[in-house]
Every structure is written in C-alpha cells, then in structure tokens.
Amino acid sequence: MTTTPPAPLLSAQALEVAFPGRRGAATARAVDGVDLDIRPGEIVALVGESGCGKTTLARSLLGLVPPTAGRVTFGGEPLDYAGRALKAYRKRVQLVLQDPSGSLNPRHTVYDAVAEGLRIHGYTGDEGAAVSGALARAGLRPPERFLLRYPHELSGGQRQRVVIAGALVLEPELIVADEPVASLDASVRGEILALLLKLRDELGLSALVVTHDLGLAWNIADRVAVMYLGRIVETGDVEQILTAPRHPYTQALLSVLPEADGEPVILTGEPPDPSKVPSGCRFHARCQVLASGEAERAGVADACRTKDLPVLEGGGRTQVACHWVAAETARAV
Amino acid sequence: MTAVKTESVPKPETGQPLLDVRNLHVTYGSGASAVPAVRGVDLRVEAGRKLGIAGESGCGKSTLALALLRLLPASATLSGEILLDGEDVLAMKGGRLRAVRWAGASIVFQGAMHSLNAVHRIGDQIAEPILLHSKASPAAARRRAGELLEQVGLPAARADAYPHELSGGQRQRVMIAMALACDPRLIIADEPTTALDVMIQAQILRLIEQLVSDQDLGLIMISHDLAVLSDTCDRLAVMYAGRVVEEGPADQVYENARHPYGSALSAAFPRIGDPASRHAPRGLPGDPPDPSALPSGCTFHPRCTAALDSCATEDQVLRPAGPSRRAACVLVEPEATAAPVPPDGAEEARSTS
Amino acid sequence: MTTTTDAARIAGPRALAWARRRQAAARFWQQYRGHRTGVAGLVVLAVIALTALSAPLLVGAGSQSVTAAPGGPLESPSAEFPLGTDQFGRSLLALLVWGTRVSLTVGLLAAFLSVAIGTLVGITAGHFKGWYGNVVMRITDWFLVMPTLVLAIALATVLSRSLWTTILAIGVTTWPTTARLVRAQTLSVESRPYIERSKALGGGHGHIMSRHVLPNVMPLVLAQTTLVISTAILTEATLAFLGLGDPTIVSWGGLLQDAREAGAVSSGNWWYLAPPGLAIAVVALAFTLCGRTIESVLNPKLGVSR
Numbered sequence: 001m002t003t004t005p006p007a008p009l010l011s012a013q014a015l016e017v018a019f020p021g022r023r024g025a026a027t028a029r030a031v032d033g034v035d036l037d038i039r040p041g042e043i044v045a046l047v048g049e050s051g052c053g054k055t056t057l058a059r060s061l062l063g064l065v066p067p068t069a070g071r072v073t074f075g076g077e078p079l080d081y082a083g084r085a086l087k088a089y090r091k092r093v094q095l096v097l098q099d100p101s102g103s104l105n106p107r108h109t110v111y112d113a114v115a116e117g118l119r120i121h122g123y124t125g126d127e128g129a130a131v132s133g134a135l136a137r138a139g140l141r142p143p144e145r146f147l148l149r150y151p152h153e154l155s156g157g158q159r160q161r162v163v164i165a166g167a168l169v170l171e172p173e174l175i176v177a178d179e180p181v182a183s184l185d186a187s188v189r190g191e192i193l194a195l196l197l198k199l200r201d202e203l204g205l206s207a208l209v210v211t212h213d214l215g216l217a218w219n220i221a222d223r224v225a226v227m228y229l230g231r232i233v234e235t236g237d238v239e240q241i242l243t244a245p246r247h248p249y250t251q252a253l254l255s256v257l258p259e260a261d262g263e264p265v266i267l268t269g270e271p272p273d274p275s276k277v278p279s280g281c282r283f284h285a286r287c288q289v290l291a292s293g294e295a296e297r298a299g300v301a302d303a304c305r306t307k308d309l310p311v312l313e314g315g316g317r318t319q320v321a322c323h324w325v326a327a328e329t330a331r332a333v
Numbered sequence: 334m335t336a337v338k339t340e341s342v343p344k345p346e347t348g349q350p351l352l353d354v355r356n357l358h359v360t361y362g363s364g365a366s367a368v369p370a371v372r373g374v375d376l377r378v379e380a381g382r383k384l385g386i387a388g389e390s391g392c393g394k395s396t397l398a399l400a401l402l403r404l405l406p407a408s409a410t411l412s413g414e415i416l417l418d419g420e421d422v423l424a425m426k427g428g429r430l431r432a433v434r435w436a437g438a439s440i441v442f443q444g445a446m447h448s449l450n451a452v453h454r455i456g457d458q459i460a461e462p463i464l465l466h467s468k469a470s471p472a473a474a475r476r477r478a479g480e481l482l483e484q485v486g487l488p489a490a491r492a493d494a495y496p497h498e499l500s501g502g503q504r505q506r507v508m509i510a511m512a513l514a515c516d517p518r519l520i521i522a523d524e525p526t527t528a529l530d531v532m533i534q535a536q537i538l539r540l541i542e543q544l545v546s547d548q549d550l551g552l553i554m555i556s557h558d559l560a561v562l563s564d565t566c567d568r569l570a571v572m573y574a575g576r577v578v579e580e581g582p583a584d585q586v587y588e589n590a591r592h593p594y595g596s597a598l599s600a601a602f603p604r605i606g607d608p609a610s611r612h613a614p615r616g617l618p619g620d621p622p623d624p625s626a627l628p629s630g631c632t633f634h635p636r637c638t639a640a641l642d643s644c645a646t647e648d649q650v651l652r653p654a655g656p657s658r659r660a661a662c663v664l665v666e667p668e669a670t671a672a673p674v675p676p677d678g679a680e681e682a683r684s685t686s
Numbered sequence: 687m688t689t690t691t692d693a694a695r696i697a698g699p700r701a702l703a704w705a706r707r708r709q710a711a712a713r714f715w716q717q718y719r720g721h722r723t724g725v726a727g728l729v730v731l732a733v734i735a736l737t738a739l740s741a742p743l744l745v746g747a748g749s750q751s752v753t754a755a756p757g758g759p760l761e762s763p764s765a766e767f768p769l770g771t772d773q774f775g776r777s778l779l780a781l782l783v784w785g786t787r788v789s790l791t792v793g794l795l796a797a798f799l800s801v802a803i804g805t806l807v808g809i810t811a812g813h814f815k816g817w818y819g820n821v822v823m824r825i826t827d828w829f830l831v832m833p834t835l836v837l838a839i840a841l842a843t844v845l846s847r848s849l850w851t852t853i854l855a856i857g858v859t860t861w862p863t864t865a866r867l868v869r870a871q872t873l874s875v876e877s878r879p880y881i882e883r884s885k886a887l888g889g890g891h892g893h894i895m896s897r898h899v900l901p902n903v904m905p906l907v908l909a910q911t912t913l914v915i916s917t918a919i920l921t922e923a924t925l926a927f928l929g930l931g932d933p934t935i936v937s938w939g940g941l942l943q944d945a946r947e948a949g950a951v952s953s954g955n956w957w958y959l960a961p962p963g964l965a966i967a968v969v970a971l972a973f974t975l976c977g978r979t980i981e982s983v984l985n986p987k988l989g990v991s992r
Contacts, residue, residue: 049530050501062886083890090888102879107901109706116897117887148702155620156390166887185389186557186601187594187636190616197612212530218605219614242605256535258564259604266535270500 007076008037009206010061010093010174011314014070017053017060026275030056031067032230035314038174043200043207045217045238047253048227049271057227058176058210062095091121094167098179100159104151110135110162111147117170134169137203138162139195157188164195174206175199181216193220214253218242223316226250229272229282231311236318246320248289280306281323289324298327349419351519351551352378352401352438357413359393359400368625370396372575373413376553380518383545383552385562385583387598388572389621394555395443397572398523401553402434418518435462438519439512441505443527443555448508449496455507456482456492462514481510485540502533509540519551526561538565559599563587571595574622574632577651581658591660593637631663639664717983724979730972738786745780750936752776760948763957770957772941773948781936782961788937789969792852793919799857800918801864801911808868809903813876813895823869830862838921842930849932856921864910868903875902905984912977916970923966938962 017031030053038044048054059065061072063079063086072079074089097103104113114131123130135143138161151159160180167175177196181189197220199205209221217224217238224242225235226249234247245251252265267286272278278285284304287295295301300323309321320326359371371393378384388394399405401415403422415422417437425433439462442448450458459481460474469477479489485506496504505525512520522541526534542565545552556562562569562583569586571579571594579592590596597617603610619636622628628635634644644663654660718724737744755775763770769778811822838855845851875881876899884894925931926939933940941962945951950958 049532064882064885087888087890090886095883095886097879097883099879103883105880105898105902109702111702116884116889120884120888120890120893148706157620163883166883170887185621186559187389187597187617188620189601190614191618192616193614194616197614214531214605215603218607219603219610220612239611253531254605256531257605258558258560264535264539266539267532268536270502271530271532 006039008314009040009075010038010208011073012036012057012061012070013073013314014311015057015060015067015072016069017056017065018068021275028273028275029230029277030274031060032274032277033070033311034227034230034232035311036061036225036232037314037316038206038208039316040173040206041200041204042223043196043209043221045221045224046208046210046227047212047214047217047224049212051229051271051274052227053230053274054210054227055178058178058208061208062093062176063089064095087121091117091170092172093174093176094170094172096160096163096167096175096177096180099183100156100163101151101183103163104159106151108150109147110149110151110154113151113162114166114169117166121170130169131165134165135162137168137199138165139191140165155188156184157191160184160192161195164192168199172205174208176208176210178210179212180209182211182213196220214242214257226253229277230274231282231309231321233283233312233322234320235312237316240318246325247322248287248324249283252288279308280304281309281321295324298324298331300324300327350377350416351380351382351418352376352553353414353416354401355414355416357397357400357415358411359396359405360410361406362408363410366625369575369627370409370624371400374572374575374577376570376577378519378551378553380551381546381549382568383542383554383566385566385569386553386555386572387557387559387562387569388555389557389598391574391621391624392572393575393624394572395523398440398521398553398555401521402438402440403430404434404440432466435517436466436515437517438521439515439517441508441512441520441522441525443523449504451496454493454495455499459492459507459511459514462511466515477514478510481513482507484513484544485510486536501529502536505529505533505537506540509537509544513544513548516548517550519553520545521553521555523555524557525554527556534561541565557598558602559587559595560602560604571598574627575624576632576661577659578633578649578662579654579658579660580651581655581660585655585658591654591658591665592633592662593639593664594633595660631661714983718979721979721982723975724983727972727975727979730968731976734786734790734969734972737783738790741783741787745777745783750776750781750784760950760953760955760958762955769961770955772944772958778941778957778961781941782938782965784936785938785941785962785965788849788935789919789922789939789966792849792856792922792937793915793969793973796853796856796860796918796922797911797915799853800860800914801907803857804861804864804910805868805900805903805907807861808865809872809895809899811865812869812872813891813899819869826862826865829859830866832859834859835921835924838925839928839930842925847930847932849935852922852925852931855925856918860914860917860921864907864914867906867910871903871906872899875899905980909977909981909984912973912980916973916977919966919970919973923962938966 012034015031015034019028019030021027034057046054046057056065060067063072063081066081074093079089080086111131114134115127118127118130132143135146140146140158140161154162180196181192184192193216196207200207209216211217221238223236224238225232226247227233228249234241234245234250241250242254245254252267254260255262256264256266265288267288269286281304284290287304289295290301290304295304303323307323309323312319312321354374354376357371357374358369361368361370374397376384386394386397396405400411401422405411411423413423417433422430422433449455456475456478459478460471463469463474463477464471475492479492482489482492487503487506499507525541526537529537538561541552544550554562554566563586566583569581569583570577571586571592573594579586579590579595586595587599590599597615600615617636622632630645630647631649634640637644641663647663649661649663651659651661652665654665752774757767757771757775757777759771759773759775761767761771767777767779769782772778772781807822807826811819837859841855842851881894881898884898922931922937923939923942926937927943929943931937931940942959945958948958
C-alpha cells in the first residue's frame with residue numbers, strides 16, 4: 001500500500017451546473033456542488049436514478065457542458081474551454097455513450113467511424129494500422145473483416161466495441177462511459193464489462209462509469225459515488241458501500257434489488273425535480289429514516305428539514321452526507 | 334365497484350390450466366425467406382400463478398406474447414394450440430377473438446412509453462377497451478377508468494392528463510390500468526420495467542404482484558433479467574432461439590440452472606456481496622443468434638462453454654432435470670423418476686410464498 | 687472472402703471508400719429499377735439529353751439562322767418540315783431540338799444554384815441556431831413569401847438580358863424551400879447521439895456540418911434538386927415567354943413568345959404553339975417522376991406505391 005495516494009487524474013471541484021428554466025420557470029440545478037476525483041488506473045462508478053445529475057456531471061467533466069460554478073481539472077491543470085486547448089483535451093479523455101446504434105453515423109463505415117478521431121486531430125501516422133489496432137484491442141478480430149461494414153450490419157455488442165475502438169484510437173488516459181451496457185443483451189454485457197477491465201489492466205486506462213445499475217458497479221468498479229438531486233450523498237470503496245451502506249438512500253436502493261435479503265424499502269413518489277430542490281437535506285422528503293421517526297429519536301429531524309449538508313470530498317475516503325448517520329457515529333464514539 | 338358487464342369468459346373446470354400452449358410454432362414470411370421465430374413451445378399457467386419467461390433479443394419471447402392473442406402481422410403463420418380456458422385461440426373466429434382480446438387476456442406492451450396515444454387523454458385511453466367490450470355508457474366507462482387509476486396508485490383526477498405530462502413510471506401504471514380494464518383472467522407483461530429506474534421498477538413490480546394476488550389473475554412476465562423474474566414469479570422458463578431451453582421453479586432455475594445458457598443469463602446480473610463476481614463480469618462470447626440463420630444441432634453450441642462435439646449435429650429436446658424441472662441439454666442426466674413431468678405449479682403453490 | 691480482405695489490407699482507406707460507394711450505387715440502382723414511373727421518367731430524360739447533345743449533328747447549327755431560312759413563313763407541317771415553319775421560315779422541328787439545349791442548361795444550372803444556396807443556408811441555420819439562425823430564417827421567410835415570378839422579372843429587367851441573368855434570377859428566388867427543408871433535417875440529425883460523440887472526439891463546427899450533417903441531408907437535397915429543375919425549366923420558359931429571356935437564343939419559352947407575336951393563336955397555327963408547350967411539360971414531368979422515385983428509394987418510410 002502506498003502511503004500517499006497518487007494525484008487525481010481528473011477532478012471536479014465544487015462543480016455546479018444549472019440550466020435556466022424555459023419561459024421563466026425555475027432554474028434546474030442539475031449538479032449542485034460536487035467534488036469528485038478519479039485517480040489513474042481507477043474505475044469509479046457514478047450511480048443514481050434519472051434526474052440526479054449524473055449524466056450532466058459526466059458531460060461537464062468532458063468539457064461538453066461548461067459549469068456555472070466550480071471547475072474541472074485534468075492532471076492538475078484546470079480545463080481551458082478555448083478552442084485549441086479543449087481539442088487537445090479531447091485526445092486524453094474520451095466518451096462512450098449508452099446507445100451504440102445511435103452513437104454511430106449510419107452512413108459511415110466502421111473504418112470511418114473509428115478513424116474520425118484521427119482525422120479530426122490530424123494524425124500523421126499510418127491511419128489504417130491505427131484503426132486496425134484499435135479494433136483489435138476492442139475485441140473485434142480480425143479487424144479487416146469489419147472495416148467495410150456499416151453499423152446496421154453489426155450486432156449491439158459489436159457496435160459498442162466499435163464505439164470503444166473509436167475512443168481507444170486516440171490513446172486516451174480516461175474514458176467516461178455513460179450506461180455502456182444498458183442497451184445490450186444480458187449475455188453480451190459481461191464481455192463489454194470484461195473489456196473495460198482488461199483495458200484498465202493492460203493500458204492503465206481509468207474510467208468513470210455512469211450507471212443506474214448497482215450490479216455493474218459491483219462487477220467492475222473500485223469506488224462508487226451515489227448521487228441524488230445534484231449532490232453526492234455517499235462515496236467510498238465498492239466493497240464497503242455496497243455491502244454496508246449507511247446513507248438511507250443507498251440502503252433503499254440496495255434493498256429493492258431482487259436478490260437482496262430483508263424487507264425492501266420502496267421509496268414512494270417519483271425521482272425529484274432538479275428545479276425544486278428541497279431545503280435542508282435534499283433527500284428528507286422521501287427519507288425512510290425521517291418518516292419512521294428514527295431521525296426524531298436521534299434528535300436530527302429538524303436538521304434534516306432545514307440544514308443543508310456539506311459537499312463530500314472527492315477523494316477515496318468513505319464518506320456519507322447524512323445528519324442521522326453523523327449523529328449515530330458521534331454517539332457511538 | 335361500478336358494475337360494468339363485459340362479455341363473459343366462462344370459469345374453468347377445476348384442473349384445467351388457465352393457459353395451455355401446446356407445440357406453438359410461429360414463422361414470419363414464407364418460402365425461402367421464412368424466419369422461424371418460435372419453434373415448438375409448450376407452456377402452462379394456472380389461475381393465480383405467475384410464469385416468467387426469460388430471454389434476450391431474437392429468442393422469440395415477444396413473438397410468443399403477441400401470438401397468444403393473435404396480434405401478429407398477417408405475414409406470420411401460427412400452428413399448434415393455444416388453449417385459453419380450454420378454448421383454442423388459434424381456432425377462434427373474428428368476433429369471438431375480439432371478445433377474448435382484453436377480456437380474456439390482456440397485454441402490457443413493451444415500450445409502454447410509446448404505446449400511449451399522445452393526443453388522447455389517458456382517461457379516454459383506459460376507457461376505450463371498456464367501451465369496446467361492454468355496453469357501458471361513456472360516463473360509466475370514465476368512472477371505471479378513475480377506479481382503475483386508483484388501483485394502480487394514481488389519483489383519479491389524473492385521468493384528464495395527456496401522456497407527455499406523466500413520468501415513465503406513471504405511464505407504465507397507466508398501461509397496467511388499461512390491461513386490467515376488462516377484468517381479464519390472464520395478464521401478459523412484456524418487459525414491463527425495462528426502461529425504468531430501480532426504485533420505480535420496484536414500485537411497479539410490487540403493484541403487479543399485489544394486483545395479481547388480489548384479483549387471482551394469471552401472470553406471464555417477460556424479461557431479460559432473471560433476478561427480477563425469480564423474485565416475482567413462481568415458475569421460470571428460459572427461451573433461446575425460439576425454444577424453451579429450461580423450465581422449473583423460479584428460484585431453482587435462477588440459482589442453479591441446469592442449462593449452460595440459463596446459468597450464463599443468471600450470472601450476467603451479479604449478486605451484490607458475492608466476492609466471486611468482483612472484477613469478474615461473466616458473459617457469453619458471440620451474440621444471440623439471428624432467427625433467420627440458426628446454428629445447426631443445438632442452437633446454443635457456438636457459445637456454449639461445455640459443448641461436446643455431438644452438440645453441433647444433434648439438437649436437444651427438453652428432458653427431465655429434477656422435480657417439475659426440464660432442461661434441453663445433453664449434459665443433463667435424466668432423473669431416475671420415469672414419471673412424466675407433473676402439471677406445473679400444483680405442489681409449488683404451497684411451498685412458495 | 688479472402689480476396690476482398692487481402693485487397694482491403696493492401697488498398698487503403700480511399701480504395702475501400704470507393705469500393706463501398708460502388709456497392710451503394712449498385713444497390714440504389716437495383717431499387718430504383720423497381721419503380722416503373724421512375725424508369726419511364728429516366729428514359730424520357732435520356733432521350734431528351736441525347737437530343738440536346740447531338741443537336742448539331744441532327745439539325746445543324748445553320749437551322750437557327752434567320753437569313754438563310756429554308757422554307758416559307760408559317761408553313762403547315764409537311765414532309766420536308768414535320769412541324770412546319772416559323773414566321774422566318776425556319777424548320778420548327780429544328781428549333782425545337784435546339785431549344786432543348788438551352789432549356790436543359792438553364793434548368794440544370796439554375797436548379798444547382800438554387801439548391802446550393804438553400805443547402806448552405808439551411809445547414810448553417812440549423813447548426814448554429816441562436817441569433818444567426820433566427821435572422822437567417824426570417825430572411826428565408828421573407829423570400830418565401832415574395833412571389834417568385836415577380837422577383838425574377840424584376841431582376842431580369844434590371845440586369846442585361848442574357849442567359850446568365852435568367853439563371854441568376856431563378857437561382858436566387860427559389861432557394862427558400864430547399865433552405866427550410868434542409869434546416870429541418872439538420873435539426874433532426876443534430877439531435878442524434880453520434881453528433882455528441884463527434885464533439886467528444888474533438889470535432890468542430892466545420893467537421894460536424896461537412897462529415898455528419900451534409901451526408902445525411904444529401905438524399906433530401908438530391909430529391910429536391912430534381913423537383914427544382916422542373917420548376918426552373920418552367921420559370922425559364924415563363925420568363926422567355928414574357929420577353930425577358932435572351933432574344934438571340936432559341937428556347938422553348940422563346941418559341942412560345944414568337945408564336946404569340948406571329949399571331950399563331952388567332953390564325954390557328956397549332957404546330958407553332960403546341961410542340962414547345964408539350965416539350966416543356968414532358969421534361970418537367972420526367973424530372974418530377976425521377977425526383978419522386980429517388981425520394982422513395984432513399985427514404986423507404988415514404989412508402990410510395992410502385
């Protein structure tokens with residue numbers, strides 16, 4: 001074990017992204033204060049339901065969505081949103097989207113799709129060799145068989161591999177994958193996830209995987225961050241968070257999984273609206289601990305309703321943003 | 334409960350299953366371009382019991398669901414028997430078929446988000462089957478629609494909303510309300526929770542379970558997620574390339590599948606807390622087969638880790654693999670019991686919760 | 687398929703791209719062949735194009751000359767002059783054949799200009815949106831509302847009377863329809879995930895518009911072009927008929943104008959009036975049929991019955 005953890009590769013610091021409401025509606029605070037670090041060679045899973053802001057956070061880490069406050073740093077340097085510097089950044093951090101059929105231009109062959117990145121950045125080497133190399137690394141062998149095919153001639157898993165090859169060809173240091181296997185068949189998921197792990201082991205590629213699937217986090221991630229309504233509510237090592245969650249939201253999410261033991265905590269209502277962020281702890285309106293009176297007994301019910309929680313640190317430490325957990329921990333000490 | 338008389342589907346005699354599918358074959362197209370989507374499927378569902386059908390794209394599960402009510406396009410050829418309460422759906426004439434559709438069995442379609450007509454209010458859409466199947470007045474139909482909305486957990490006042498004003502989970506509830514509109518005996522849910530968040534999925538599944546047990550309905554649930562099916566259903570059937578390759582009590586099939594495909598499918602969604610699946614995602618090489626170009630012999634052999642040489646040439650049929658379990662794999666040793674497979678669910682009724 | 691893969695390895699990306707284009711073209715032709723109306727239109731167009739190209743051989747450049755006219759004025763159709771003669775004694779059939787060249791040239795060039803402007807405007811308006819898109823679309827709407835013919839006449843009167851004026855006049859007044867269609871299609875294409883992927887790869891505005899939007903918009907543009915050609919030919923004929931075309935050049939519209947001036951209407955000289963009018967109609971129809979067929983081949987969702 002190293003005494004000092006390596007410096008983070010990609011880091012969000014006090015990041016906020018807000019979208020103005022349409023026609024005078026309230027602003028939607030999609031990301032409302034997030035610190036998140038991703039270290040080299042690490043796979044971090046960003047987990048949450050729809051509307052929690054995980055997709056927006058991923059895109060602002062990529063520089064596709066400029067933040068309204070806070071900043072993103074890569075390799076210690078803050079992101080420069082000016083044209084040339086941003087383009088150079090793109091070579092180092094790449095994106096893999098959810099829907100492989102939509103991610104590929106139906107009129108471009110596999111060769112064109114993978115070579116696109118090289119052409120944008122003016123690659124001077126042997127384009128054909130780079131494309132074939134990337135396809136082989138993504139598991140499509142022999143690459144020559146696929147060069148002239150169109151996306152509609154490939155299966156879902158093969159299309160996703162083409163997208164991954166297109167990302168790999170630029171030799172990035174980090175990949176942001178937004179629901180990489182959600183649209184794929186169950187028997188194909190494992191192969192794509194195994195590929196991401198292999199890339200981490202062989203190339204030292206870090207990854208930020210955005211997903212709603214906790215099983216996926218268990219399968220390949222080192223660390224997990226659980227997001228709710230624009231904030232990270234719990235973060236830490238996968239083994240710890242997914243087997244012994246402390247935040248009520250994480251506990252509820254894990255309890256409703258089909259193979260979970262015990263009584264499932266099914267939260268009522270819909271995932272919340274980022275334009276109507278509740279006061280105090282954002283989860284208090286649906287929190288089962290508050291509803292059951294536990295919070296009252298611990299004396300934190302008022303705090304839950306009125307006092308906002310601090311932004312969790314981005315590093316690897318296990319942290320929870322919850323008044324009740326804090327009170328319980330203080331009592332146990 | 335507002336009295337709405339729907340055309341009656343006769344009560345079954347005891348011992349007769351609610352749904353009995355025998356040797357169903359469905360082929361799209363004809364001649365050289367014929368594509369066999371379902372290749373000989375036998376299924377049974379008793380009243381009040383839940384059957385899960387698991388499989389991936391191209392295995393024929395959606396075709397099977399649509400075939401049960403003959404909702405397939407005209408280019409599809411069906412053969413075999415689909416006995417709904419003893420009556421063969423495939424032999425029904427137009428009027429009787431229309432009466433049975435929705436009042437005998439109804440479907441909660443896949444992609445429910447897009448199955449709702451965007452320009453009609455949801456109350457009207459729920460009332461539509463009621464008006465088609467009974468002589469109720471529009472006002473009575475609307476009242477019933479309001480009751481159904483309450484049953485699925487939405488306030489009756491929402492009946493005036495348009496689909497785009499509802500969230501994904503709420504639209505799925507509307508689809509379930511529509512499926513219940515004519516008091517069917519059997520509900521077929523095709524991937525009811527696939528595009529939904531984990532928490533909403535849990536809400537919808539709990540709703541379905543509650544409705545099925547309250548009204549003593551039969552349920553066929555189709556999904557690619559074996560874990561969800563094993564949690565909700567009593568029995569599980571795994572489909573691959575148009576055939577059932579494994580069948581049995583849900584928890585047994587999920588935890589201890591005898592067919593290699595069944596075990597691969599259940600391993601695809603790992604159990605959290607299981608150290609064996611940490612950093613070890615399990616999948617199958619290759620892709621689900623194209624129905625128009627099926628491999629020879631056992632259709633699973635190109636992807637099977639346990640394939641023998643004979644698997645490429647010899648096809649497999651379902652053989653007994655335990656008490657009321659069947660699997661179509663050469664590696665499954667036929668059990669010593671020479672007795673035929675007992676009717677589904679009879680003993681399980683008492684053992685499962 | 688070892689030969690293809692070996693070839694692929696040796697050849698390189700350019701050859702691959704050409705091989706793929708050839709295959710795509712063959713597939714397109716295969717589907718086009720199935721539409722009888724489209725094939726009929728294509729045959730008519732081929733005949734007309736052939737006529738236009740071989741006009742010097744068929745009838746000779748001299749047949750336009752007014753001074754060396756072979757026949758008498760306004761003769762009825764006969765064996766020597768199958769369509770009679772005009773008021774100068776020139777064979778009308780010869781003039782009709784010569785007119786093909788002008789009508790087709792003007793039609794094609796004007797359509798090309800119109801579609802080029804429309805596509806450029808449409809793609810940039812759809813891509814950049816914001817205030818630029820708004821301003822451009824308001825200009826487009828303004829042009830759309832203006833009566834095309836009035837504008838074309840105004841332009842033709844202001845500029846000198848020549849073929850290029852006609853082409854210009856038609857080109858700058860008919861682009862709005864294309865612009866609106868292209869903009870709508872651009873907006874639809876840009877909502878697809880592969881545009882986001884391209885941005886994530888580092889693609890800039892130019893790259894996205896040329897490599898992603900344009901190829902997806904081209905089928906629409908192609909179909910639109912053939913329809914615009916018919917409009918262009920008709921507009922050219924109208925302008926010439928109104929006396930705004932080039933007086934030194936023989937065109938079908940010009941023939942109609944000459945016919946009117948020569949009093950062919952009142953004297954019942956149908957052979958002067960009918961053939962040019964029919965020719966215009968036939969060419970416009972042929973282009974329309976081809977255009978509709980291209981549209982339904984490239985966009986099967988239109989489901990045009992064969």
